Amino acid sequence: MSTIGVSVPRVEDERLLRGEGRFLDDLRLEGALEVAFLRSPHAHAKIGAIDAAAALALPGVVAVIDGRETAAALEPMVFDIAKIVPETVREATAPQVRVHPMPALPAERVTYVGQPVVMVVAESRYLAEDAVDLVAVEFEPLPAVVDAERALEPGAPLVEPDWEDNEAISFSFERGDVDAAFAAAAVVVEESFRSHRQHPSPIETRGVAAGVDPQDGSLAVWSSTQTPHLLQDFLARWLHRDPERIRVRAPDVGGAFGVKHSCYPEDLLIPFAALRLGRAVKWAEDRAEHLAAATQGRDQLHRIAIAADSEGRILAVRDSAVMNAGAFNLLGLVVPYNTFTHLLGPYDVGALGFEMRVAVTNTVPTAPYRGAGRPEAVFAIERAIDRLARQLGADPADVRARNLIGPEQMPYETGIVYRDGSDQVYDSGDYPELLRRACELVQRERFEATASERRRIGVGYAIYTEGTGVGPFETARVRIEPSGTVKVFTGASSQGQGHRTTLAQVAAEALGVAVGDVEVVGGDSAAVPSGFGTLASRTLVVAGNAVSEAAAAVRAQALEVAAGMLAAAAYELEVEDGVISVRGRPDATLPLGAVAGFLTPFNPARPRGAPPELAAESVYRPGPVTWAAGVHVAVVAVDLPTGVVEVLRFVIAHDCGRVVNPAIADGQIVGGVMQGIGGALHEEIVYDESGQLRSGNFMDYMLPTAGEAPEFELVHLDTPSPLNPLGVKGLGEGGAIGPPAAIAGAVEDALADLGVVVHRGPLGPSRVRDLIASAASAASP
Amino acid sequence: MKPAAFDYHAPESVDEALELLADEAVESRVLAGGQSLVPMMNFRLAVPEALVDLRRIEELRYLRIGADGALEVGARTTQAELLRDPAVTTGWPLLHDGVTHIGHPQVRSRGTVCGSLAHHDPHGELPALALALGATITVAGPAGRRQIAAEDFFVSFYEVALEPGELVVEARFPAPPAGSGWSFREIARRHGDFALVGVACLVTPAQTRLVVFGAAERPLLLADPSEVAAAVRPLDDLHASAEYRRQVAVLLAGEALAEARERADG
Known part of the structure; x- marks a missing residue:
């Protein structure tokens, strides 16, 4: 019986539900010191004298380290990915990318509130925080720039004084005759739409611990990271050590959503302190630090125009976007280029003109956050299509349907180069069918029955495509133990996605064993020699296929050895539930574990030349990305006099190819949608004009809770990907991509007769009242 | 942290x-x-x-109905304990309903009634409820005990009429007379948040007690919704504009009074 496609209960859950999870802050390293940081209170300032005498005099304080001290030992940080531009991308969009390195601790200048300035190492975090209060740093404030559009204006304060302006990235693209299409169009709509800044805010904040092995001097690092192998490589390079002498482990990790993908100053500083002091050192980030200093997401403004014929067929799209990178251009094209390649999504549009400018500002750096540039693209295009539908007096779902790429057009070449340098080709999917299925489930009438002059009901749509399963590779090793247990080692670590279950299902399927006999080990740089990590909706595609290949190789190995043991040919053997049998000889059976045991070096019957164990390693290197897609439909109620928006129902039609574990897939999608609802209605990172963070705690940065969850309806349309043996597509980010656009569309629909246009979120009650008021004043000259 | x-x-x-x-x-x-x-x-x-x-002071752990019929809440009584008491649900439905808007079950299991009064967040539910219900706060101090009417207790943001060395020991909520009606309304960004603005209203045969909260430095006791617009002194913050709070305070006051009157008649 196939184990793929079955909602196997998560093997992770029993431990976690019993409170037996062991997260970074649960680590008890012998004699470990703890760290607190003095963080910049200024968005932009020169650093003057630092007086740590009082802090150092406090009993229990071991070290106070500042940027002048680290400058001698630690080169400023640069990430290779920020500079990577494939040749085909260069030809197609002529990107200009500038990167200035980020010091682990700045010696001269701070460039955002929350930037670490001084590291205090003490016997406890309490003492370290006491000592931070005693460190006196002279700051000389400099003019700051917070807003990306403002940063790009002439004369704006410079975030990086070596540059002549604040532009970190620009690129543009044109296909087809955009001007002619606009000139010939029956209808043109043009609007500005902003995706406001958000914070990923996983339940577990960041954290790093490090210690030096007294036996061999190797460095052991534990980090709440998405990417243990990347962190290992990064530390090797910046600490000038062999990667083999650094082991990075991610213990249980409580969510990440992109925020734990970047390598941070703290990731470097904690191991640095452990090596310098010769003692274990731990830093567990608190929530205030997390909101102020971990990477944030979104923060794009799009000026988008659509040219359409009188039937609503889109002839051309023109979009000019500005993105806020924060104080450092950490990851280069990753997010802004994602926005570009996902702008047209499922739509068949002839002409496209696109330009993107990315500015550095005196705010915390931005980085991928669940969706990574896609929600921003979808907010712009989907909102613009809603405006088009309104102008045509047409149903927004119909206008979308008229422009969708049809299944007969698959594989569909978009004419765009994807970020990995290959041509962007949608491998499979049926977008019209996805939209039809979603629309069937909306039940608008049920909610209209509750409507009144005061309580308005609205429906909004968002359709997206998502390139998933990006390379370059992932390694898997599968081994069968003499006990019959199958061990799967993967470079993809888990932050709660359920990999120990889904990858076990993949291995069980390929081997012919029960899921319960498979143990998945990840999150350890020592588990497999190379790995990448869990990000960008890639694990099932890349690690999943690596596991499947490795498991298949082990199966073949086992059958070859078993053939000798059973005096049969390998092709006559089959494996079911962990037992090998010979077709047509019901009594000739052998458990897989017995084959592994047969290979023990002490077995006199061991055939000469037999493999040392039943184990195989596979590195899966995917080709171009595979394309998942989804349709989101939100039904909302808006209370006119108070502006309160309630999401009543959320319909999702989803295509992530072959589904390995439907319950886990649904959980991923619903979790993503909840984050999207948070962004649509509640969450916003706000800086004031001087760059002070105003939403630095959970009373002001409002995550949605279970209390804000609407009723959900999910339907899957599985079009297997032809690009990988498992036929899977990624799904980790999809849920978060559509809700801001769908909910904004629904609110606009509910208030259509008032002429309200939603240009940005979050749609809290006060903003909704402002929208109603400004629509009313626009209507009465 | x-x-x-x-x-x-x-x-x-x-x-x-x-x-x-x-x-x-x-x-x-x-x-x-x-x-x-x-x-x-x-x-x-x-x-x-x-x-x-206060956790070990057993003498402050009570929730009882006094000789004069008032609800007496000792300083150790949690909001969850108050919600669980059927006498509160039937005799002080305004108090019960208002307290359900405080935080989530985890918060109410720990949070105390008197603690919320002494803390006095002007966006909080309990100060407004105490004012609407004509509660009296008993404080103990070096000079003995004294009773402070809710009208005089809440001074300004996080400030109450406690002298140094004094401790709130009890809140007394008089029983609403027969034929009273009530209403509680608030607008919050999410379930369990402090109110952007809210109204607690008690209508008795003798008087109307209309309390607007989240719209000034303390809850405001008014007699009629027509007074609200002039009485409030709302602030702008991340979550709502002052103008929003003013407009919605006026709206909620009218709705709450109408609902309280309807319940009084019924």
């Missing part, structure tokens, strides 16, 4: 607590449920030298 060092006391009687609080050389704070004080200490916005925890 670790508090600065502090001394911790868990006295077993009110007298013992008062003795600790009487030491003027030490800046002490009273700890009840800790749902506001502890986060403030973790942010080091509050840096008391000592905490006087």
